[in-house]
Structure formats: structure tokens, C-alpha cells
Amino acid sequence: MVPPSRRQDTAGRARADTRARILHAAQAVFMERGFASSSLRTITARARVNLAAVNYHFGSKEALIREVFERHLAPLNRARIAYLDRLEAEANGRALAPERIIEAMVAPALQVSRDPVKGGAVFLCLLGRAFSEPAQYMRAFLPAQYRDVVVRFKRALMRALPQIPEQDLVWRMHFMFGAMSYAMAGNDALQLIATCPVDGADDAEAVIRRLVPFLTAGLQGSAAPAPLTAVPASPRRPRGSGGVVARKAA
């Protein structure tokens, strides 16, 4: 049964936005069920288009997933680099403050979260989840999308924090990405921690305003790697676990 409301539009209009309808529905369903558990039948039903339209317009489910990300991620990462460009132009060769660099990373993300046309908060959640996706088509796709951003921001941070060895800086950038991804993806995972109600949990701007000082402090930190004093024989081991189990390295 063809939905009558769309039949009233000119057929050209209905045709033209089939791709957009699929992308919009796919983003929502992926958010609810994950990629593997989202069937094309569920997506096309929500988009009110024919099942075969996905393969016609995108070629495959994998290509659809990639497109859902690329259409918003590429502009986001371009905006980040543009932001950094502007900061460096204003600095006239002087080194940037670390928090300004982090700001160039998160402020464009904030704009995405506020603008549904740019993806909205749903897209940021999906993006945070994408980093722990084991599928290999994702593990090849994401690094390619982020390569330029990583190169530019790493260079800027090395200039801003010359006293931090490169190895330490790379690790801290890694942790920084983790906190960012988690903060954006897991707004409901926050309720895990909150034994009290948390204000602004659904306000991306509030999240980011609290995220920047956290990242800035962590990134600068004390140069010393760590004391990690009392590792010896964890107090009161929860299990004896006597038997030796054969294991291959996994």
C-alpha cells in the first residue's frame, strides 16, 4: 500500500528525497538497535520507501552505513580544521593555548549537535559508538575520515605543549578522544553514574562546556607518567583461581 500523502506530492519531489528519507531513517534505527541488528526492512519501513531502494541508491547495507557517517563527518572534520586555521592565523605565529586547540575540536561538534541539518545530537551519539565497532569496513573507514584532523591537531598540540614528549602527547590525545566519544555517545550511560539527577544531560552545550576544562587539564597534566604505587598483590583477591588454563594469545 502506497502512502497516499506522498502520492499527492509531485512524483518528482517524492523521488528526489528517497535517498534523504533512507539516510534519516537509517540514522535513527542505527541509533536504536546498532548496525548489525538494524535490518533494511526496518529502515525502509520507517522511511516509507521500498525495500529495494537501499540497494538501488546505495548499493549495499555497508555502503549505506558509510554514507550515513560520511555526509556529516566530513563537513564536521573540515570545520574543525577551518577553526584551527583561523586560530593559527589570529595567533600570528605565536603558540596557541591548549584550551583553544581543544575548543577547535569540540566547538564544531557542538554546532553539529545543535543543527539537525548537520546531523544533530543523534549523529554525535552514533559517531561515538562507531569507534567501538568491530566490523572491518568501519575500522578502515574512520581512520581515513580523521587522518587530516589528527595530523593537524597533533602538530598544533606539540607546538602548544613543547615540554610534553611526543609519546605522552599521543597517549593523551588518545584518552582525549575516548572521553569525547564517550561523552557524546553515552548521554544515557551517564545515568549509570548519576545516583542523583544530573542537570543538562540532554543539553550538548552543557556537556561540552564541562568537557573542555576536563580535557585541558588532562592534556597538560604533570609530565610524570605515574606513581601507581600499590599494585603488589591486590588486597583481598576475590578468587583463588588455582587451576592453570591453557590459552592462546587472543
Place this chain on the structure above:
Amino acid sequence: MVPPSRRQDTAGRARADTRARILHAAQAVFMERGFASSSLRTITARARVNLAAVNYHFGSKEALIREVFERHLAPLNRARIAYLDRLEAEANGRALAPERIIEAMVAPALQVSRDPVKGGAVFLCLLGRAFSEPAQYMRAFLPAQYRDVVVRFKRALMRALPQIPEQDLVWRMHFMFGAMSYAMAGNDALQLIATCPVDGADDAEAVIRRLVPFLTAGLQGSAAPAPLTAVPASPRRPRGSGGVVARKAA
């Protein structure tokens, strides 16, 4: 065809470790393919047990997934609380240093990563990935597993950092969990950032040694939420995006 090598064992031995073989294989397959894309046929084939054994021993695929986590996560979180207990006993009522509290959080995880019997590094990776799992049986399971840990560590951190408002502290704990999960789950996502080779990427101890000062610095931070100065009209917007697209709030 029954594998002859296991027929040479006493049948009792072969029977007794069917559960363990399934759990071990499931952990490995989940790591490689994710939960939804891991079929019971793949898991039982790798474990060299019959397909029906999963439903016989665990009841369902969902129950198997829960068991894979619970058997190692429950002892891990008990060890964290025990570690915190010992620190507080040693402190004799004095407030703990924040880095010691964080140490109580990550040191037991380090021990897990070093001991295959406790789950090994593979389990930590899987655990980090579990937080972004959208399936609702996971979103109910994980908070229950972490509730005691969250309550105890939140209380300890509030005592250690009384100048930080509770709302700020909850958010920073959230970011802390994010950086931890990401650091443990995404040891290969690190290669995303590394434009140069990174030492100790597969050494969980090295990871944690760098993680603690990052988290400590971020957690203490400056109390001020954020400046976030230059958000207005992101410089050089990457796309005009003229058309208005109808969107429901998602």
C-alpha cells in the same frame, strides 16, 4: 564427526569443561565480530562443542553474553571496592588523595589484563565496547554490575575533592569512565591517532601508567566550567546547506 582427541579424555573431563570452552570461544568471537554478528554456530564450532550446548548450558544467546561479562566483571568490581576499602582503612579517616582513588579504580583492571584467568586484555577490550552496546538487555545489566562501585567511588571522590560541586564531579566521573573504556577497548583505535609508532600499545600496564595522571589532572581541573569563547558562527562553514529538511526530534 566427533574430534578423536577429546574422545580419548575421560568423558567426565570433556563434559565438565564444555561450559568453559563455550565461554572462552564466545569471548574471542564477540571480540572479533561484535555481539549481534557472532553466531552460535561460529562460537560452538570454535569451541568444538555441539551447537545445542549453548542453549543447554546457558539457556539463550543473551544469557551467554551476560555470563561472559558477569564471570569476570563481578570479581573485578569487587576487587575495586576491596582496594578502596584498604586505602580508606590505611587513611584512618583522613581524606584520600584523588590519584589513590583513581588507582583503586584502574589497578584491579590492570591485574585483569595481565591474568588470562581473570579475563585478560581481551575481556577488558570487550568491556570497553559493551558500554556503547544499544541492546536493552545490556543497558539494564551493566548499571546493575557497576552500581556499588559508582556509589563507593563517588562518595570517596566527594570527600577527596570537597571544593568541586557534586554536579561537576558527576560529569567528570563520566568523562573518566569514557577515557578508561576507550583506552582499554580501543588499543587498535590508537593507531588512528598515531602517525608515528607508539610504544607499549599492547602493554596494558604502560597504558594504565599513562592513564592515571591524565584522569587525575582532568578530575581535579579548574573548577570553572569553561570559557568556550569563540563559538559564534563557525569560521568558514564547510557547506551552505540551503534546503530546509523536515525533521522530528530524534
Place this chain on the structure above:
DNA sequence: GCATCATTCAAACGACCGTTTGAATCAGGT
């Protein structure tokens, strides 16, 4: 009006999924 091309549609394809079944096999108690 007619040919052309892009798009939509219902239907089906083969493959794989989690789960169930009922018989076969085993250890242990008597």
C-alpha cells in the same frame, strides 16, 4: 504519441539465524 531513461514496486532467492526435538551416549548408584 513515442522512445528513453531513471526510479519504484511486489515478489522471490538462497543463506543464515536462534532454538527445539528426540534419540544416542555417558557416569554413577543399586
Place this chain on the structure above:
DNA sequence: ACCTGATTCAAACGGTCGTTTGAATGATGC
């Protein structure tokens, strides 16, 4: 030797999956 309860096994169940097919439908240029 025989029964009993636990475990393993091959086979099948009903469903859902991504993808393909070939005909119908629409707009466009002549």
C-alpha cells in the same frame, strides 16, 4: 546388569536477513 539423570548429538523448525529480479510507473526530449 539395569535403571537414572545428565549431557551430547545430528537434524530439523520457523523466521529473518541482504540482495536480486523483472515488470510497472514516472518524467523527459523528440
